[in-house]
Amino acid sequence: MRDDRYAELLKNVEKPGRYVGGELHSDWKDPSEVDTRICFCFPDSYEIGMSNLGMRILIGCMNRMDGVFCERSYAPWPDMESQLVEHNVPLYALESGDPLGDFDMVMFTLQYELCYTNVLNMLKLSGIPMYASERGSGYPLIVAGGPCSYNPEPLADFVDVFSIGEGEEALPELVELYRQCRKEGLPKEEFLYRASRLEGFYVPSLYTPEYGEDGKLSAFRPNREGVPAKVRKRIIEDLDHVYFPESSPVPYLDVVHDRVMLEVFRGCIRGCRFCQAGMVYRPYRDKSPENLDACARASVANTGYSEISLTSLSISDYPRLPELIDKLLSWTEPKRVGLSLPSQRIDAFYEELMTKVMSVRKSGLTFAPEAGTQRLRDVINKNITEEEILSACGKAFDGGRNTLKLYFMNGLPTETDEDVKGIALLAQKIVDLFYSVKRSGRSVGVTVSVSCFVPKPFTPFQWDAQDSLEELERKQMLLRGEIRSRKIDYKYHDARVSRLEAVFAKGDRRLGEALAEAVRRGQRFDAWDEYFDYDRWMKIFDVCGIDPAFYANRQLSEDELLPWDFIDIGVTRQFLLHEREKSRRGETTPDCRTKCSGCGAVTLCSGPCSCTEGRNA
Amino acid sequence: MYVFAEFEKRGILRYISHLDLQRAMTRLLLRTDLPIVFSEGFNPHPKLTFAQPLSIFQESVCEIAVFRMDGPPPEEKTLEALRAAAPEGLTFRKVTYSERKLPECRAAKYEILMSSALTADGLKAAMEGPMPVLKKSKAKTETVDISPMIKEREWRETEDGILLTCVLPAGSKTLNPSYIGAFLEGKAAIRSILRTELYF
Numbered sequence: 001m002r003d004d005r006y007a008e009l010l011k012n013v014e015k016p017g018r019y020v021g022g023e024l025h026s027d028w029k030d031p032s033e034v035d036t037r038i039c040f041c042f043p044d045s046y047e048i049g050m051s052n053l054g055m056r057i058l059i060g061c062m063n064r065m066d067g068v069f070c071e072r073s074y075a076p077w078p079d080m081e082s083q084l085v086e087h088n089v090p091l092y093a094l095e096s097g098d099p100l101g102d103f104d105m106v107m108f109t110l111q112y113e114l115c116y117t118n119v120l121n122m123l124k125l126s127g128i129p130m131y132a133s134e135r136g137s138g139y140p141l142i143v144a145g146g147p148c149s150y151n152p153e154p155l156a157d158f159v160d161v162f163s164i165g166e167g168e169e170a171l172p173e174l175v176e177l178y179r180q181c182r183k184e185g186l187p188k189e190e191f192l193y194r195a196s197r198l199e200g201f202y203v204p205s206l207y208t209p210e211y212g213e214d215g216k217l218s219a220f221r222p223n224r225e226g227v228p229a230k231v232r233k234r235i236i237e238d239l240d241h242v243y244f245p246e247s248s249p250v251p252y253l254d255v256v257h258d259r260v261m262l263e264v265f266r267g268c269i270r271g272c273r274f275c276q277a278g279m280v281y282r283p284y285r286d287k288s289p290e291n292l293d294a295c296a297r298a299s300v301a302n303t304g305y306s307e308i309s310l311t312s313l314s315i316s317d318y319p320r321l322p323e324l325i326d327k328l329l330s331w332t333e334p335k336r337v338g339l340s341l342p343s344q345r346i347d348a349f350y351e352e353l354m355t356k357v358m359s360v361r362k363s364g365l366t367f368a369p370e371a372g373t374q375r376l377r378d379v380i381n382k383n384i385t386e387e388e389i390l391s392a393c394g395k396a397f398d399g400g401r402n403t404l405k406l407y408f409m410n411g412l413p414t415e416t417d418e419d420v421k422g423i424a425l426l427a428q429k430i431v432d433l434f435y436s437v438k439r440s441g442r443s444v445g446v447t448v449s450v451s452c453f454v455p456k457p458f459t460p461f462q463w464d465a466q467d468s469l470e471e472l473e474r475k476q477m478l479l480r481g482e483i484r485s486r487k488i489d490y491k492y493h494d495a496r497v498s499r500l501e502a503v504f505a506k507g508d509r510r511l512g513e514a515l516a517e518a519v520r521r522g523q524r525f526d527a528w529d530e531y532f533d534y535d536r537w538m539k540i541f542d543v544c545g546i547d548p549a550f551y552a553n554r555q556l557s558e559d560e561l562l563p564w565d566f567i568d569i570g571v572t573r574q575f576l577l578h579e580r581e582k583s584r585r586g587e588t589t590p591d592c593r594t595k596c597s598g599c600g601a602v603t604l605c606s607g608p609c610s611c612t613e614g615r616n617a
Numbered sequence: 618m619y620v621f622a623e624f625e626k627r628g629i630l631r632y633i634s635h636l637d638l639q640r641a642m643t644r645l646l647l648r649t650d651l652p653i654v655f656s657e658g659f660n661p662h663p664k665l666t667f668a669q670p671l672s673i674f675q676e677s678v679c680e681i682a683v684f685r686m687d688g689p690p691p692e693e694k695t696l697e698a699l700r701a702a703a704p705e706g707l708t709f710r711k712v713t714y715s716e717r718k719l720p721e722c723r724a725a726k727y728e729i730l731m732s733s734a735l736t737a738d739g740l741k742a743a744m745e746g747p748m749p750v751l752k753k754s755k756a757k758t759e760t761v762d763i764s765p766m767i768k769e770r771e772w773r774e775t776e777d778g779i780l781l782t783c784v785l786p787a788g789s790k791t792l793n794p795s796y797i798g799a800f801l802e803g804k805a806a807i808r809s810i811l812r813t814e815l816y817f
Binding site: 001010011016017019020021022023024250252253254300301302303304305306335336 | 633
């Protein structure tokens with residue numbers, strides 16, 4: 001911010017640095033010299049939002065457009081919220097300090113379901129009506145995108161346009177359409193109509209859902225001629241020629257991911273049946289080591305970061321990883337820049353590679369077996385064996401590590417008590433493995449972190465019910481009783497949080513009223529323990545006549561119309577169903593590189609699918 | 618070789634805490650190609666200290682960052698490199714090299730701008746007797762008379778408010794100028810604090 005207009009408010013908040021912008025490399029254009037002003041919002045705290053690579057990419061894409069200035073805003077922490085309210089100041093953008101209501105477009109990225117109340121609360125704090133139907137032409141257009149927009153329905157009443165899929169090309173197209181419509185003097189309705197006809201955009205007001213007497217969705221159709229019945233997600237085919245933010249804001253505050261985030265590839269060749277990202281981001285597409293190396297060099301030089309994180313869904317699936325690592329290490333080591341490789345698969349864990357990478361900085365090691373028994377790992381198509389798990393842990397111990405973190409899930413479809421106990425057994429085997437060899441003077445620590453399964457749209461488990469709250473909590477206690485070693489640190493998620501997540505993940509438009517009511521009652525920051533209030537949510541559902549179990553705990557029939565069925569992610573419903581059937585038989589599906597499973601994502605590409613063919617063959 | 622880099626911390630940087638400034642300065646150093654000396658160990662980083670931490674909400678024109686270099690270029694080259702890597706609000710003024718560490722900072726001069734219903738003389742009078750305030754330190758919280766610590770007081774009425782210039786102890790016996798605001802609570806409100814000089 002270039003002026004002091006909020007000094008009085010900032011005096012009274014804990015971390016004023018969250019609300020002033022001005023970081024190195026933050027964008028600036030003179031607002032009076034642009035014709036289109038956009039505020040890109042992250043509906044969570046500054047520290048979380050600044051850690052998001054997607055937002056940095058998209059802001060960069062729009063600021064590269066002449067005449068367009070895209071600024072940022074994050075959800076104000078409750079101390080700042082009270083200051084805004086007390087001083088009667090609307091929520092503002094960090095770069096110019098101008099209120100969100102003054103912008104042409106306000107965009108939200110939806111990274112997790114529990115940020116929905118923050119989206120509405122940010123509108124409320126901006127003095128912008130929450131409901132799209134209440135916003136005339138004097139208000140900004142509200143646009144949303146990101147992973148949660150694969151089921152946009154809970155926010156359908158509030159958002160004007162959803163961007164489905166990757167936004168680097170799509171959002172600039174939307175902005176151009178907006179400018180064109182404004183030039184032609186067209187009303188908002190006409191812009192929305194035209195937006196609905198662009199590939200990758202969903203305009204909820206142009207579709208009408210119908211519900212049967214049983215409460216289930218019975219029809220979902222466009223309500224205007226010319227509006228497509230299906231909305232197809234957008235992808236970037238060639239990642240080597242897409243914009244990468246080599247020079248993007250370097251925060252002063254200690255944000256969650258405070259390092260260079262180098263995106264190596266998109267999509268995943270695996271096909272874990274619970275994983276939404278693994279399905280919706282298909283097909284697999286990667287960047288070349290040469291390109292990545294150049295991006296990393298420029299990023300480090302521009303930011304002064306001393307760590308580079310190679311991000312992707314499963315980094316060890318990058319075929320040219322050793323080559324990339326060697327390229328990077330050739331200059332990162334002398335510069336004392338560390339590399340971190342999160343998201344490694346157990347079956348592809350190279351201790352040699354890790355030893356190389358760790359030469360500068362030591363970082364923690366995390367594996368995700370997800371389930372405790374082979375039977376259940378086959379059901380979810382994790383495609384790793386116990387042998388592989390133990391072998392990877394052994395290598396890590398031999399490599400000098402003595403702490404490991406393991407991720408599991410409770411409540412996966414078909415899970416039995418034996419599977420739950422299997423988690424404890426596996427963890428114990430890992431502890432025993434450590435002590436099977438004499439290791440001088442050190443003790444082992446295995447952290448077992450167990451989350452609750454949340455069925456997600458566009459996964460083979462989308463039809464499945466979440467375990468009831470009682471059942472999830474019973475399993476958590478069962479597991480606690482099974483863990484006997486003091487070397488095992490057992491952590492588990494609050495099942496009530498996961499239940500709320502499931503309601504919104506699989507929700508439909510009727511949940512909009514509950515969200516609005518929650519925000520009216522002051523509910524926000526649901527993803528934060530200190531503000532999460534399950535009982536209040538249950539009251540809100542009750543008041544709105546919503547049965548959360550209808551969404552979270554109901555087994556859907558395979559022929560039921562799903563609220564998100566109108567979205568085409570490339571991967572077919574048929575494939576998801578087939579995968580579901582195989583899961584019930586405990587049959588696994590090999591990864592895409594071993595054998596194409598015909599998921600349908602290839603139809604998004606102009607040529608053959610890059611996971612099996614093309615340059616990485 | 619020790620490098621004393623004098624800089625201003627102004628504008629929005631007053632919203633950045635000392636801890637955050639340390640991180641920002643580290644990154645700034647890493648953006649230069651200067652031959653910075655790193656610490657040893659698992660998490661190598663430039664060895665960096667500051668003459669006197671500056672509190673959040675305060676500005677300064679006389680900060681000093683101290684780090685070490687091996688075979689440094691001429692001082693003006695270093696100054697140029699630091700300036701090129703600096704973010705908005707952080708302006709390097711001078712670089713000097715020394716074989717010895719920076720001595721402990723003894724005192725600091727501040728310009729404290731206040732708004733008050735009283736005149737400068739009125740505020741001056743209010744601060745004439747003992748000034749008991751509740752002072753917090755790591756070990757304890759106690760009532761301390763800060764009056765003897767506030768030296769070289771000068772009062773001036775300006776367009777923006779009443780300006781108090783004074784010298785306060787720094788280093789191990791430091792007095793944060795915000796305690797003056799705490800003492801004057803109800804009589805005056807501090808609008809801004811600017812540190813203008815460090816004494817060694």
